[in-house]
Structure formats: C-alpha cells, structure tokens
Amino acid sequence: MTRIAERLANYKLHYFARIGARISAMQADGQDIIRLDEGAPDLPPPDFVIDRLTSAARRPSTHSYQPHRGTSGLRAAWAVMYERSYQVKLNPETDVLPLMGSKEGIFHLPFAFVNPGDIVLIPDPGYITYTRGTLLAQGVPYYIPLEQKNQFLPDFSRIPEAILREAKILWLNYPNNPTAAMAPLSFFEEVVSLAHKYGWLVCHDAAYTQVTFNEVHAPSIHQVPGAKDVALEFNTLSKSHNMAGWRVAAVIGRSEFIQPFYTLKTNVDSGHFLPVLEAAETAMTGDQSWIRARNQIYRERRDIFIQRLHEIGLHAETPDASLYIWCPILPGWTSEIFCTALLEEAQVSLTPGTVFGNFGEGYIRISLTASNDRIQEAADRIARVVPVLRERAV
C-alpha cells in the first residue's frame, strides 16, 4: 500500500467538506436544512455579464489555453475597478496578476515567499487558508488574537518584539471574515509603517470591500502612500460581483512581489477560460449600480436576523459590511456543540467560531446567503430552540 505523504497526514478535510457530507445525509433523510454556514453568495451576477460569457463561448477561437497573466483587457479592468472603488492607480501590465479565485492565490503565496521555519503572523479568528498554505510551505503561524474589546483589530503591542522582528508575512482581512469588523484607513497606515520598520510583506485580503452597508467605504491597503513597497492585496469577484463559482480574482502589488508569484503560477496552472475572463472584464467595467441594490438585499437580511437574535437575548453587533453576523453564543456552551445542537434541533446549519481559530470560541458565524423568507425561517427556528438550549448548558 502506498502511504500518503507526511505533510498531509495531520491535515484535516476542510470544515465545509465535512459538514456538507453530514448535511447531504440529513437531506437524504428528508430534513429541510437551512444552510447559513458557508459564505457562498446565493444571488447571480447581472445578465450583461452572463451574456458576455455565453457569446464569448460561442466564438470558436476562445477555447484554447490562455496566458497566465490573463488578457490585457482583464488586467486593465482590474485597474479601472481600483481607480473607481479606491482611487488607486495601477499599472495593469505590472501590478495585476489574475488568480483562479483568491483562495488559490492565498494558499500559494507562502510557496513563493516562505522558507521552512519562517514566522507568518495570522489573525485568529481568520480565514483558514492563511494557516493551511503556511503549514504546507513549512512556515510557522503566529496567531494574533482579534478581540471584541479591540474592535477585532490586532493589537501589535501585545506581540513580543522578537516575533515582530522575525516575522516575514502579516495576513490581514477587512472587512473581516468571520467577525464582519471593518478597519479604518488609519489602521492600514499604522500597518504600513510597522511593515516598513520590521520588513514584513503585508498580505491584505480584500474579499469583502464591496459588500458594505450604510454608505461606509472599506479601503484598499494600496490607498496608503508607501503601501506598494510592503503590501500585496488579494481581491476577488466572488463576493463583490456574485461570481464565486467563476473563480476570478487577482493579486495586486508591485512587480517585485508579483513576479515570484507569477513564476510559481506558470508551473501550477494553465490560465483561465477566455469567456470567463472576458465576462469578468465586463463585470468590472460595465454598470455597477446593481451592486448598491444587492448590498441593500444583504442589509435587509441582516436586519431580519439581528432583530430576532436580539429578541432572544443573543447580542450580536450589527455589521456594516461582509456577508456575516458574528454572534456570541449562550453561556455554558462551546461553539461546536452549540452549532451541532442548532443543526439537529432547528435544522439550521451555522459555522462554529472555532473553525476560524481558538479565539473564535464563544461565537457562531451566520452567513446571510439565503432569501428573506429563508433567513426569517432560520431565525424563527433558532428562536424556538434557544430557550430550550439555555436550560441545558453543557
């Protein structure tokens, strides 16, 4: 029997793969499960984007391999989006490397920049791919707690000076998954100045910058003067343009950082499907007014859920951005057991905070990725079950 490689031996199946199998079994058993666990947008992109995809797919010349840097039109579209959304000017030929989804790039980044034993600063709770890529590249994660008392921003003064000096990479993500917290531009200014001092490469994951409510603006790290000397930013159309399955993203930064990544990618994949690239270009350069209307839909869902949570004594903060509510659980429970109870007794699937790290204990993440009716139904089911669970603290 061939034994699997040691590097995979302690590697777990991703949480959503595990829970997906459990839910399929429950559904096969006839149960109506409401899934608000994964951050998978349920709404489609606009028709004009889909029309561009289908018309491009009918052109016989669009079916071959594409360059690893995508098309010049696509790179230019990323530059248009950065100028429009963040007032950041990019050189599309040097500052943009298209990715097959930002998860791909986030996972691969350590293979271009991390040597075995290098320290990587990772927020806890945080998107788990920062850890998974680091570990496979034999880097050493150093977790930075994100706590409510600090508005879920890292407190760099609590990290030992030796770690700050040794660390090679800092991962950040605002608006944040899973806490839904936002970071002001002044926070990124502080980070850029620390990165200059300590020589870090800051990797900012900007996946949710365009899912905002109440007219708030979520900045790009590249808005900070000098950021390009120390930072890369990952951006994606998955959440901004409802295109999660399309796998269209990019890493944005100066060519010295992009080039090693490009070298790696030329050895990993063979480019994307041209009709997808063309439609992505249209998504970024065409009418954007629908995004505001889409954000209003998420906002309504948020309000329905938050109101019900508050009625039953679960005091989640009302988020200004992202697809998520980060909700404190009942005292006396662990996140995982609480989620299992809600799945089994309310048939609502949420994500335990501990999936995102130890500092996620005491929280659940609720994804606002279902219609108002289903959101209302899920909140009502939870409201029926929570009083029972309150009596049964574990």
Ligand SMILES: Cc1ncc(COP(=O)(O)O)c(C=O)c1O
């Ligand atoms: C914080 C964060 N970064 C990156 C991603 C990955 O997005 P993509 O679909 O571009 O791979 C997600 C997806 O949920 C996310 O929550």
